[in-house]
Amino acid sequence: MDFKDYYKIMGVARDASQDEIKRAYRKLARKYHPDVSKEADAEALFKDLGEAYAVLKDPEKRAAYDQLGAGWKAGQDFQPPPDWDAGFEFSGGFAGADAPPYSDFFESLFGRGFTSAQRDGRQAGIHVHGEDHHAKVLIDLEDAYRGAARSISLRAPELDSTGHVSTRLRTLNVKIPKGVKQGQRIRLAGQGSPGIGKGQAGDLYLEIEFNPHSLYRVEGRDVYLELPVAPWEAALGATVKVPTPDGPVDLKIPKGTTRRRKLRLQKRGIPGEPPGDLYVELVITLPPAESDTARQLYQKMQQDLAYNPRSKLGV
């Protein structure tokens, strides 16, 4: 288990006042909030920040954490010393039901007991609608073109007959309809938590997320592809085979292409109403000058073409 330096995460000194910690949290929370930030790792940073703040804002937990000493470095392998928390008392119950789970490091120090207290609704005559659940489902871009079935494993907390909470692994086969976009949701009625009494079961909402693709980039229903082309294909024009998520197509490279440019293939993006487009970005790549023949050809171009790529720079 890796040691987490909560002071470093929050960018404050070890002797920072509670006010400074609060200010640092507010500022960083606005910066890294996953709904605001476009940074790729915003979600992870925000989670770390929340965990750091949960410890440092609470004088009891902060004192206990400080007791571990300043000798630890972030990422260092860590085991809590025995009886490390003797003499400290934690008041629990700060995590809401929707709050993300904290790290193993946090739980080894402060235990799991801090996650929300379960409501006990099993008294007579109470009927409560089951809670809705939310989960992300990762699909490939190709699945959005064709539709797919996905098997999804969910860990659902469950109250057993003795009133203890345990997690149960549940697997569902779900149909992913053709034409889904990143961030779109699928609602599965009755697949959330079971209701209490005569209350109905909650629903399950699945948020679609695409696996990163080695070839394509996706924005809404539009899809982008970088296509390497040889200098002569760009200069003289050519018809080349291009991959698309729906299978390869022949694409005409217009002659006289001298630099990076985008070509639009209408309606070859993710299907839908309206369908997206596929943008092919032409990138001219040069053959290496590793053989005598190649070197001679480059030298011939140098002598015969009188080409100055910097003519517009005024030098």
Place this chain on the structure above:
Amino acid sequence: MARKTITGVLLDERAELSLTDLSRACSTSTEWVIELVHEGVLEPVGQQQTHWRFSGTSLKRARAARRLQHDLNINLAGVALALDLIDEIETMRERLRRFEINDET
């Protein structure tokens, strides 16, 4: 064991969620959702509250509002402003992308 494949409803720009559906999906009260409507954050289809219908976009927005309010400790007017600005930035990014495409083709 062979499992049956279940088919859900794809939530898109069409409005399909009721007020109760939406508040449940955000683990919140109907009053909180009504406040969001009054604040202009959500725009349901339908005149009376009992007939309100919300789109998948509303669900996304309402959950973002919930997180912003909870995590950043801001009031609903602040949440509304933040969401509008986030949308505006998104629209501008989109236009910038189109502009770059037109410039190069």
